[in-house]
Amino acid sequence: MTPDVLIIQADQFRADCLGEAGHPDVRTPALDRLAADGVHYRNAYSTFPVCTPSRYSLLSGLQVRQHGGWTNRCTLAPGIDTFPRALRRAGYRTAAVGKMHFTPTRLDVGYDSLELAEQDGPGRYEDDYHRELAAAGLTPVTDLVDQEREFRDRAPASYWETYGSGTSDLPEAWHSTSWIGERARRAVAGWDPGRSELLHVSFVKPHHPFDPPAGWAETYDPDALTVLPGWADAIPPGDERYRRRYFDYGPLTEPVLRRVMAHYYATISQLDHQVGLLLDELHRSGRYDDTLIIFTADHGEYLGFHHLLLKDGPMYDPVIKVPLLIKYPGSGRSGEVSDRLVSMIDLDPTVLAACGTEPAQPLLGRDLGIPGAGHDYVLAEDRRQESAIMIRSDRYKLLWSDAAGESLFDLATDPYEFADLADDPAHAGALAELREARARWALHEATPPTYLDPDAPTRTAATDAESRHLREQFAAAVEGRPRKNAP
Numbered sequence: 001m002t003p004d005v006l007i008i009q010a011d012q013f014r015a016d017c018l019g020e021a022g023h024p025d026v027r028t029p030a031l032d033r034l035a036a037d038g039v040h041y042r043n044a045y046s047t048f049p050v051c052t053p054s055r056y057s058l059l060s061g062l063q064v065r066q067h068g069g070w071t072n073r074c075t076l077a078p079g080i081d082t083f084p085r086a087l088r089r090a091g092y093r094t095a096a097v098g099k100m101h102f103t104p105t106r107l108d109v110g111y112d113s114l115e116l117a118e119q120d121g122p123g124r125y126e127d128d129y130h131r132e133l134a135a136a137g138l139t140p141v142t143d144l145v146d147q148e149r150e151f152r153d154r155a156p157a158s159y160w161e162t163y164g165s166g167t168s169d170l171p172e173a174w175h176s177t178s179w180i181g182e183r184a185r186r187a188v189a190g191w192d193p194g195r196s197e198l199l200h201v202s203f204v205k206p207h208h209p210f211d212p213p214a215g216w217a218e219t220y221d222p223d224a225l226t227v228l229p230g231w232a233d234a235i236p237p238g239d240e241r242y243r244r245r246y247f248d249y250g251p252l253t254e255p256v257l258r259r260v261m262a263h264y265y266a267t268i269s270q271l272d273h274q275v276g277l278l279l280d281e282l283h284r285s286g287r288y289d290d291t292l293i294i295f296t297a298d299h300g301e302y303l304g305f306h307h308l309l310l311k312d313g314p315m316y317d318p319v320i321k322v323p324l325l326i327k328y329p330g331s332g333r334s335g336e337v338s339d340r341l342v343s344m345i346d347l348d349p350t351v352l353a354a355c356g357t358e359p360a361q362p363l364l365g366r367d368l369g370i371p372g373a374g375h376d377y378v379l380a381e382d383r384r385q386e387s388a389i390m391i392r393s394d395r396y397k398l399l400w401s402d403a404a405g406e407s408l409f410d411l412a413t414d415p416y417e418f419a420d421l422a423d424d425p426a427h428a429g430a431l432a433e434l435r436e437a438r439a440r441w442a443l444h445e446a447t448p449p450t451y452l453d454p455d456a457p458t459r460t461a462a463t464d465a466e467s468r469h470l471r472e473q474f475a476a477a478v479e480g481r482p483r484k485n486a487p
Contacts, residue, residue: 002355003329004191004291005087006282007200007347008275009058010268011051011099011207012311013297015044015321016228017268024226026265030276031325034295038327039336041368045378045392046299046322047344049311051101051120054298054344055202059083059109061348061363063379063441068451070383072120073103075453081360083351084110087198090357095187098180098202106458111200114459115183117176119204120147125467125474129179133170134470139477140176141169146209151478163247163309164209165260172213176204177267181274185281196355201278205267206301208246208310212266219266222258230305230318230416231257238404238420245312245385257304264303292354293327294347305416314399314407315390316417320380328369329354340374341394342366377434379441387447391438396427398434408434 017023020032020040047057048064056062056069059082064070067080076082084094088110096111099118105126106114117129124130124147133140145151146164158166172178184201191197212219235243235250243250275295282288302308305318313319324342345365352359353367366373382388388401397417399407408422408431421427475481 002090002092002196004196004287005092005198005351005355006188006278006291006293007058007198007202007351008278008293008295009055009098009200009202010271010295010297010323011202011204012299012301013206013268013323014300014303014318015042015297015323016318017206017265018323021323025220025224025261027269028272030272030279031295031323034275034279034293034327035325035335037331037334038293038325039333039338039368041324041326041338041340041342043339043374044296044322044324044342045344045380046297046320047380049299049315049319049380049382050384051099051298052103055101057344058296058298058347061345061359061365063345063364064381064383065448068448070450072101073452074450075103075107075456076109077451077453078456082110083348083357084198084200086110086352086357086360087196087355088112090196090355092196092198092355093192094198096200096202097183097187098200099176099204100202103452104454104456104458106460108457108459111459115187117180117204119143119176119207122467125470129176130470130474131466132179133174134473136174138170138174139474141478142166142209142211144474144478146211150475160247161256163252163256163260164211165263166209166211167217167263168211168213170213172215172270175213175270177270177274178213180204181277184274184278188278188281188285191285191287203271203274205271206264210260210263210267212263212270216266216270217263219269220262222255222262225258225261225265227254227257227261228304230316232307232418235307236418238407239306239308239313241403242308242313246310249308252304252307252309257309260309261303264301289331290329291327292329292351293325294351295323295325296344296347297322306418312384314401314404314417315380315382315388317397317411317415320390326350326368333371336371338372338374340372341376341378341392342368342374343378346373377437377441379438383447389438391434391441393430393434393437396430396434398431398438400438406431 020035105123116127350368380390386403
């Protein structure tokens with residue numbers, strides 16, 4: 001029988017926030033155990049530092065300019081194949097649990113079943129998690145204030161002073177991390193012994209707001225934490241234009257940063273705990289050894305790098321680099337570490353190859369199941385506030401945007417990307433090499449528009465009346481008004 005496939009995805013998870021990666025503070029015993037059973041790719045890159053574009057690249061094996069999903073409100077175009085579709089055609093039962101961030105919310109990308117826990121946009125009023133919260137009389141006030149503009153514009157001063165960091169107002173059992181983990185374990189426990197299975201588990205965290213539940217929020221002492229390399233006492237002049245995106249990062253102080261770090265790490269440790277329970281369930285089922293397991297994230301988090309937080313800014317490594325652990329079926333590659341450059345586009349061909357399935361379309365990615373596989377250059381793009389491109393070789397990184405022009409960094413001597421060498425004649429050769437690589441990766445000079453189809457085929461959906469009622473329930477709770485009964 002072909003191997004089972006388990007994809008575990010986090011949101012806004014820094015590549016270095018793993019105990020196995022040598023992080024000085026964060027504790028991730030379950031992910032460390034997974035790394036010991038597989039390969040840790042230490043130079044893995046997202047294709048785009050935002051949720052949906054990156055997720056579509058993972059599913060399709062395509063760069064964003066190939067699949068056309070440039071924003072968090074976009075649709076994977078018809079005719080683009082995905083590994084869930086390919087595996088479904090091959091006889092797999094396919095399922096997804098957690099945050100998908102599709103438009104429409106239950107877009108059919110190849111999953112037979114969806115149990116959703118969304119965070120941004122209309123998805124939270126059409127998913128399973130928030131409907132269950134409402135039925136239990138619970139409201140995720142902290143998350144709503146952080147994510148919904150109508151509430152965020154009236155957020156208290158404490159929200160701005162702490163950069164959205166604090167203890168969740170939900171009990172642990174109802175926190176999205178616990179809800180997703182429990183549904184994932186239930187899915188694995190129900191795997192058919194006579195059929196190959198694909199499960200994609202996608203956690204909301206450690207995405208902001210940084211709000212671990214009570215019991216986890218106290219895991220880390222802010223005063224005992226090590227401020228990570230790349231922190232600056234002020235925003236560097238070249239990055240100043242990014243200070244007023246989600247927050248104004250100018251006033252960020254080291255004590256406040258430490259509080260953010262403590263809560264960010266706590267959400268990671270809570271997530272790691274749920275991953276450990278999920279892996280235990282796989283062991284109990286007897287299917288762990290023959291399952292392809294991938295852990296990754298859609299993008300990273302600055303966490304103080306260059307005095308910034310979240311993901312709005314240049315594609316420096318903390319925000320565009322992602323964790324990538326792959327346990328292959330069998331145990332032939334246990335404990336390997338790879339420093340090859342790899343990309344989100346490599347996961348589709350890797351899954352297909354492991355399952356003996358050919359891609360339906362030409363792909364630029366590599367099958368990482370082949371030892372030593374990788375790229376000489378990796379590409380990422382951003383097209384939110386301005387058009388931007390990152391191209392990276394083993395040693396150098398080129399950042400370009402239509403607003404700031406070119407910046408070149410020698411990561412061997414300047415790993416924290418402070419010294420721009422674009423105008424240094426001594427590095428003209430490296431600059432020319434990366435310009436040429438960028439031209440090869442670009443595929444087409446014209447940038448395709450964002451593809452959006454709110455009426456694309458779905459796997460069931462909430463009615464408009466249900467969504468409106470859920471929105472009203474949550475708004476009433478945030479504003480202290482009585483809830484209305486369902487229509």
